[in-house]
Amino acid sequence: MGKFKNVLMLLLMLLLLAACGNTSTEAPATESEGEGEAGTAGDAGEGGTAKYAFVFKNTGNPYGEKMYEGFEKAINEAGGEVIYRSPDQPTAEGQIQIIEQLITQKVSAIAIAGNDNDALEPVLKKAMENGIKVLSVDSAVNSNSRMLHVNQANPERIGRVQIQAIGEMINYEGQIAILSATSQATNQNLWIEWMQEELKDPKYANMELVKVAYGDDLRDKSVSETEALLKSYPDLKGIIAPTTVGIAAAGKVLTDKGLAGEVALTGLGLPSEMASYIENGVSPWMYLWNPIDVGYAAGYASVELVNGKTGALGETFEIGELGSFEVVEDGDGTQIMLGDPFKFDSSNISEWKDVY
């Protein structure tokens, strides 16, 4: 009798599977009527609108929301359907799942801000094999796994300009420190490399980079790290924080300790997060590109790729109102590069803080 029970259970399971199996053979058939044989999915022109996906690092991040805003605007202008996805934690595993789902949905292009330089390679290659155009934006994925990278700004310029700024703020004299995130996406480390390069210039001879601290992009940790910097180096004159959470946390600490004017702060941060600290003078100025523009560029770049561009060196991409950009070299891969980072100071911060 026990056997009978098992057999019955198994039969019912099989029935269930069979039911799924049946429908699963039918469903694609009805689906593919209009599309021809499965395979090339990047058919923007024929049968329905093309779908453009934007995948950010994680949910609940205003920087990503703003980027998506630009992306959506671009796609709306060019015509197409937009999909916005991000995992709830900033992990590559989460992004892999999402990309697989996008492949199944036969989107035309995926623009992704990668959580990991290399880990997305297999899945993005799979996407490209399925005819999906892949480009990275903001945080690059390696050159094998993308056709193009949309760089918010030249990393060299980003690195150098921050040193130049802090130099100016502290009269090219004294100790400085960097408060970074732990860089999961390599851009932070790249910027820091360029900062160190810039420091070799003789005009910074009297400046000393004493420490690179990591705040993990966590509020509480960034605060402790900033406080530790201030105590370990009482003569510290300036802090560079090339990350939104870090610079805002440092701004808060300097404000609370009344160190405006004594320790200068600059770096990269969202205007909305930094408005208070620019207005109160803790950070005379700081930089950021406009994430809306970055997203907008990614949107148009997606459209251009779907329309047949390949992202090869020397091609020109038309980016709506931003004009046209030439594809340039980026290590092994190619990229288009938006302009220098934008400078936010007390004169313009109030108009930008409500924007992003």
Next chain:
Amino acid sequence: MNEHVIQQTDNIEKHTLSNKLLANISKFRELGLIVFIVILCAFIQWRNSSFLTIENINDMITNAAILSILAVGMMLVLVTRGIDLSIGAIIALSGMICAQLVSQFSLNPLLIILIGIVIGIVCGVLNGVLIAKIGILPIIATLALMNVFRGLTYRISNGEWVSSYQMTDSFLSIATGKVFGINNLIVIAIVIYIIFYYVINHTVIGRQIYAVGSNPESAKVSGINENKILILVYSTLGGLSGLAGVLWVSKFASAQGDTATGYELTVIAVCILGGVSIAGGAGKVSGVLLGALLLGILQNALPLLNVSPFWQTGIQGAIILIAVILNTLVKRSVDRNNLVRRKI
């Protein structure tokens, strides 16, 4: 007969004496913790002289304040043999809602604190009801609600942060203001500790919480309403988490959807360091306070000592494991002493 009595009293006197000795040994934990903290401080001071400055101590305690507020609530939950994994999510939810309210209506800071606490209590009651009334294991119930609360936070925030310029000065001053030269956060933590010390040690309810954790069966026989106590502790912790959410947002001047992710484990670690037993029944306010202080010192000192950030997690894990294992060994030797003292 009289002789008998005298002899007996004699024996009992002896007994009481050794009992007192034992009581002292069981206090060893707190003493041990204090000694450990002192040695640690001396070591850190030797390596970095800015450690024991008034400014740094002030920073350190301010940073540990929120942690210690949560830890005392978590202690009550652990004492009843429970656990709450949802507090990080409650902090985020209450912080986000309050920050949005502030940015739109610029409410009075006291009112905001109240709203935060109420949000926390609602979440806590939900935990408590699932655990006490429906009988779901605490770890599963709070795990599920952690997902729900965190998801809700993202839904409400719509991916946006609330930034410092959107907050009113009065709201920001919750965390930066001072009373008699002491930071508000520290003041709030002290007030909470006094209240909890009083409630735990000087009210019936406080002792009932321990009774439920110490022996649920006897508690029932003694006429204690276990369900009521369970819901009470979870909603208390919820309320404290809600308060912590407001303080967090005020302190860091920014409300994000992923605020305090994983913070529950830090809080539990504080309790374990402070000698709270996960098996229930045991745990002292003083112990938890010392545990919070120890973790606060670690978090403050590791960067000061220039410890590589990549070693910090490992060091924390090792210290927690060593602390609980030491605790067990000490307890074992005390129990063994008890046995040796017994007649055979």
Next chain:
Amino acid sequence: MNNKSLAEENYLPNNLANKKEFSLKSFFLQWEWLLILILFLVFIINSILSPYFLDANSLLGATSTFLDKAFIVFPMALIMIMRDIDISVGSTVALSGVVMATVYNSFGFPMEIAILVCLAVGALCGLINGLLIVKFKELSAVIVTLGTMILFRGIAYIILEDQASGNFPDWFNYFGWGTAGNIPFILIAFIIVAIVFTLLLHKTTFGRNVYAIGSNPTASRFSGVSVDKIRVIVFVLAGVMAAVTAIFLASRMGSTRPNVASGYELEVITMAALGGISTVGGKGRMLGTILAVFIIGFLQYGLGLINIPSQTLLIIIGALLILAVATPKLKLPKFLLRK
């Protein structure tokens, strides 16, 4: 039957049946049916919501997106049946993966050796957990594995700092992505592991002992069951399966980092609880667990296909978990109650 009086009992024939009677009612009142129903609903709703869902290729391919962590569900089920819990599995995945990559990249051993080392590290992590738990019975599994969770992750950070380590050979990277016909390797591996664990739990003395320990640890010990040994073995199994997950994860990502697989422990516990593994021990079956893996996996996948934001997914899975564990506790109508 329950309330048979003593007198009545004494008149029963002294001749016991040793064949089980088949009762259609109790057969259909099994937890697994509810899960099958839910799985069915998930399929129906998903196929209504998204035209892409019931594409045979995608359906099979979809399994590879959620099966990596599913390997840990099996030992976790055993652990939970024994009234324990292991929240260090995510960190074990990270540590064993990181060691594997380091052995391959920094020490130049062949990948085959690196894989073996990975499994060994996983087993070692499990062994540490198991030994701490049985040697310090005063500590619950929650405390021990909370400590080792932080410690293992910390060691992974010490080894690799914030770097990724990859450059695995092609055959290794193919492992996580390749298919035999339409069936992904990972699904095949999952089926094999599922069969092994199902047999282990339901058809061997080991599995019987696991149930015994979960139902009544004292009585099991008194009956000569090697409680400590079995607990340690099960935790080692959890470590090994975490290492298997690490291998597939590394293969699918072509590299590994110290921060991978964070939060896996909670997802795995969710799956096991939904699968009907009783959280107070002694109850639950592998079939339910397997069904729960597919319910959560296809739910995530299907809702992903219609681009539901991941935060909504968090809420849905949280609610599903509460529903799953609360349903049997609620008072069912009498006719639905089992025995």
Next chain:
Amino acid sequence: MSEYVLELKGITKEFPGVKALDNVHFKLKKGEIHALMGENGAGKSTFIKIITGVHSPNKGEMYLYGEKVEFNNPKDAQVKGIAAIYQHVTNFPDLTVTENIFMGHEKVSPITRRLLWKEMHYEARSLLRQLGSTIDPKVEMGSLSVAQQQIVEIAKAISTKAKIIIMDEPTAALTARESEELYKIAEKLRDDGVSIIFISHRFEDMYRLATQVTVLRDAKYMGSWGVDEISNEQLIVQMVGREISQVFPNKHNEIKESILEIKNLGKIGYFADISFNVRKGEIVGLTGLVGAGRTEVCQAICGIAPADKGEIFIKGKKVKIKKPKDAMNFGIGYLPEDRQLQGLILSWDIGRNITLPSMKKYSQKGWLNPKREATVAKELAEKVSVKANSIFDLVSSLSGGNQQKVSVAKLLTADVEVIILDEPTKGVDVGAKSAIYEIINDLAAQGYGVLLVSSEMPEILGLSDRIIVMKEGRIATTLSKEEATQERILEAAMGSEPTNNREVVVEV
């Protein structure tokens, strides 16, 4: 106003599968010490729990001072002035003595609801002093000895100003002198007008204290008498229901060579210098008061809580037993005292329970063989005559006696030569009891060596070939079947004068 402070009429209480109380009556006068007697499992504990509101009866009425009352929870009973000291000490080990004493009726300041620690500590100290003890009320309960905890429990009952105090075997863990102290306390309470329900196995307690005795047997009310109205023999007949000699089949077993030998076994804090042997075909009785260390000795032999000192020999060969499995491998089977907690897996069926200890034997290289298991389980279950429909019936649905039979069947699956039975008839109804006695005798006849631990005098006297009496962790005396009488055993178990002092630290 009724003459009785407490009156119970026709109380019936059923649990699934068991009728714990069947139409029981009880009357208690003011200032009376009323003994409640009956064998284990007669329903005394359930009866108390009805009075204290832990359980509510299925049928029957309860009157307090002539007024009908219904208790829904323990608090109700507490408020009405009923307090109980339970057989198994039920306290809060993590809390202090003061807290334990005042749990449920704490002293609080009327306005602020603040706990009045000073007053409570003071009162606790004076309560304890009244009881002749100077336990520090500020120490944790868990650090006290069982006897001290018992005193605290009594202090707790007194502190509630209870008018009715129930003492459930309060002297079981006490020395003679401590018992004497307790008698004095009880008498003093009685003189103050408190009524006491006194439950004890010991006739001495009853004769020393009680004026009235009520007897329960097999959940039924047997009657109530004045202590001087009824002879000891009559009382025993009422409690046991038949002459003792009728219950125990008197067979002569052939006693062969020694199979288990214990030498100088000791465990710090539990027992010391235990030496004895068990021979094939012999039933050795091990008795003594509760807390004398009998169970601990058994558990040491079985590897559950191994001893620190001494040696164990099986068939002349020295063995090391560190865990239960070792003991089973050496052929020692153990039937634990608490079959629900330690013996059986209640949520499992009969068959699985029976085959649990010896699954290796019925499996092939680790793979289960359900058919073979079922055959073996059926055979064994029938051998010990378990009453059930099938081996797939859940153990939780069986009566206590049948559960115990399943426990015995479990032992028989293994290759066991020595069987240790710890209180095998505890909580078992009389019908099943004689069945179990028969099984025990059969086992001895088949050549098993049996070590029988029991507090029930008739059982020990009726079954054992040799009787070892333990007292305070040591062997007090060993008596042959012919020498043994109830009086001699009790004398050895309690000692007329305290031989050593409980409070002294003994180096072991």
